[in-house]
Amino acid sequence: MTGIRKRAAVVGAVVGMVAPLTVALGGTAQAASCNVTTGPYQRQVEKFLGRTVDGRQSAADCAAIKAFQAKHGITPTRGYAGPLTWQVMSIMNAQKAAGKNPNKAGRCPTNKGRIACVDLTRQLSWIQDGSRLTYGPVAVRTGKDGTETRTGSKKIYQRTLRHWSTIYHVWMPYTQFFDGGQAFHSVTKSMWNPPGSGGCVNMTDKDAKAYWNLLRNGDDVFVYGRKPGT
Incomplete structure (x- = not known):
């Protein structure tokens, strides 16, 4: 013991x-x-x-x-x-400084009727009808270095309420394609999550749904600027 x-x-x-x-x-x-x-x-x-x-x-x-x-x-x-x-x-x-006048510099065309504008530099998007702002501006998450969101004038050509990506194997709600596979759609990530998307314009579910309800096939999209870090 x-x-x-x-x-x-x-x-x-x-x-x-x-x-x-x-x-x-x-x-x-x-x-x-x-x-x-x-x-x-x-x-x-x-x-x-x-x-x-x-x-x-x-x-x-x-x-x-x-x-x-x-x-x-x-x-x-x-x-x-x-x-x-x-x-x-x-x-x-x-983005905060843009306030309710995101197109103050006149970079997005105002002579095309309804148009969705995407400013890569400020990571902002909005919809306007002529010179009138109809929705936004809202924060977006665009393409990262190597898979940048392409700039220029485009048109929405295909809309799918819930698209399945065969590349990334994820659902893409409220998808609106505007340029060779690049599209507006919602994600669950933060809009400020680096480094960025595979080229699409990511949005919150609320904003992507609003875009879905406001835009149609044939509507104009204009992408300009350059995302920091690309």
């Missing part, structure tokens, strides 16, 4: 030593998952997120940046104020 009690005491002591070590390692691993380095766009990101703008990364800054990255699928999700995170925020700022 004495030997057994001694062995139990030794085991207990070892467990007592290991447990705090495990907790400590767990804490270290958790802290390591957050990048505490001050990023090159620290001040801009802090301002965008409504943080104190001091240009120095803090644990709270990191948590806020990580939450933003996680929401929009920006990887690595480490809380670092790097170029990609600031690029996404810059696009959001440009």
